[in-house]
Amino acid sequence: MGISSSACTGTEQPRTRGTTATDGPGGLVRFPAEFAWGVATSAFQVEGATRADGRGRSIWDTFAAQPGTIVDGSNADRACDHYRLVERDLDLMRSLGVRSYRFSVAWPRVLSEGRGAVNAKGLGFYDRLVDGLAARGIKAVATLYHWDLPQALEDAGGWERRDSADWFADYSAVAVRALGDRVDRWVTVNEAKIIAREGYQTGRFAPGKSDRVASGRVIHHLGLAHGRAVQAFRASGARGTIGPCVQLAPCYPADDSAEARRATELADVTENTLYLDPVLRGSYPRGLADADREVAVGIRAASRDGDLDVISAPVDFVGVNYYGPQVVGGSGPVTRYPLSSAGWQQVHPGGLTDVLLRLHRDYGSPEVVVTENGVPDAPGEDLHDASRTIFLRDHLLAVHGAIAKGAKVKGFHAWALMDDFEWAFGYTQRWGLVHVDFETLQRTPKDSARWYQRVAAANAVSSATPSPRR
Numbered sequence: 001m002g003i004s005s006s007a008c009t010g011t012e013q014p015r016t017r018g019t020t021a022t023d024g025p026g027g028l029v030r031f032p033a034e035f036a037w038g039v040a041t042s043a044f045q046v047e048g049a050t051r052a053d054g055r056g057r058s059i060w061d062t063f064a065a066q067p068g069t070i071v072d073g074s075n076a077d078r079a080c081d082h083y084r085l086v087e088r089d090l091d092l093m094r095s096l097g098v099r100s101y102r103f104s105v106a107w108p109r110v111l112s113e114g115r116g117a118v119n120a121k122g123l124g125f126y127d128r129l130v131d132g133l134a135a136r137g138i139k140a141v142a143t144l145y146h147w148d149l150p151q152a153l154e155d156a157g158g159w160e161r162r163d164s165a166d167w168f169a170d171y172s173a174v175a176v177r178a179l180g181d182r183v184d185r186w187v188t189v190n191e192a193k194i195i196a197r198e199g200y201q202t203g204r205f206a207p208g209k210s211d212r213v214a215s216g217r218v219i220h221h222l223g224l225a226h227g228r229a230v231q232a233f234r235a236s237g238a239r240g241t242i243g244p245c246v247q248l249a250p251c252y253p254a255d256d257s258a259e260a261r262r263a264t265e266l267a268d269v270t271e272n273t274l275y276l277d278p279v280l281r282g283s284y285p286r287g288l289a290d291a292d293r294e295v296a297v298g299i300r301a302a303s304r305d306g307d308l309d310v311i312s313a314p315v316d317f318v319g320v321n322y323y324g325p326q327v328v329g330g331s332g333p334v335t336r337y338p339l340s341s342a343g344w345q346q347v348h349p350g351g352l353t354d355v356l357l358r359l360h361r362d363y364g365s366p367e368v369v370v371t372e373n374g375v376p377d378a379p380g381e382d383l384h385d386a387s388r389t390i391f392l393r394d395h396l397l398a399v400h401g402a403i404a405k406g407a408k409v410k411g412f413h414a415w416a417l418m419d420d421f422e423w424a425f426g427y428t429q430r431w432g433l434v435h436v437d438f439e440t441l442q443r444t445p446k447d448s449a450r451w452y453q454r455v456a457a458a459n460a461v462s463s464a465t466p467s468p469r470r
């Protein structure tokens, strides 16, 4: 997700297509053995059952109940009802040959008030989920925080309060203790950038605030929370691995002017290095105050000695969410690439190669997992979603291009397994490989799901254009 197109950076040069590297007959591009072909969801977007079994309220329940926040006036009270239909969804994933499922644990299901007593019934859902994955040979990738802060914690000051890092560490320890024997990868915080920008700057997402200085404090506390969760995981001795999840957007200058180049450099700070550097280098990026003075003030006010040592606790991998680039001119963002029906997403597969190679080149080549990549249906596509198949093919070729140059990419998770509640867009955008009828809750694989199934089975992508109706 990335609604705003406020800016970004980078010296990367734009490319017009994904990589075309091939190593087999008929343009067949093979992936490394054990590559994890996955799909992703998040709790609030799919689970529904928001009042079942002692689940507490989250900031998104509160936000969606306010008039004017969700474009179609909907909410996620039922969503896909994944909470009740989970066995069916597990079977669906197995039938599609999915090898890795990225889901998120809803904090208010596990701790109704965000802290204190554990809600055994809520935790039991994730227990059954990871058992069900193991029984089907599907790897479990569990995100600890995908935006659904318990409302009780928001009422106590939420992410603006430094204590939030302690709350998150305690909750993470509970989740790891209960599920850590069956989870392969833990993802700490999903997209601190979008939380800060949309939740605390534009106010378009929960908790709906508009206070840039506060957003700086939140960025620092989310980093601290991430580091404290990594420490809690290490202390638990659980198997598996842990890492952050960053939404990266390569930034390209719109033209050769000095103004565009400078604006691109500053945009790169707020799009990328502000979230990568603290975690992977133990420092905030140079140029932060020039890129966003108020955010820098908030971060400085929230910082204490030693925090960056916690924030940069060694991680096992970096989760990358990629939706598209930013193109920046001297007087603001511009649109250079085709826009998807999301409205905010410029489609540029080569940008994914660029961000993966940047991690490889500038950040010590960490192990990387693509934790999200996807596109909404084009208008009128319904089950025959040729544009999604082409999008995924081109982005997978882009991943392969980065692997061929040394990037350590271990897996890919298509966003999303199924159509779901798309935050402030409600049910007006369909991002799933699987179609959901929100009246009957029936799931029907789209053409792209069948295509992805063949890709996973072959461990290879054909660079030939898929026929629209296969």
Ligand code: GCO
Pocket: 001, 002, 042, 045, 190, 191, 194, 321, 372, 415, 422, 423, 431
């Ligand atoms: C994100 C989001 C998803 C969105 C997706 C499409 O992490 O940005 O995880 O929840 O639905 O990005 O906008």
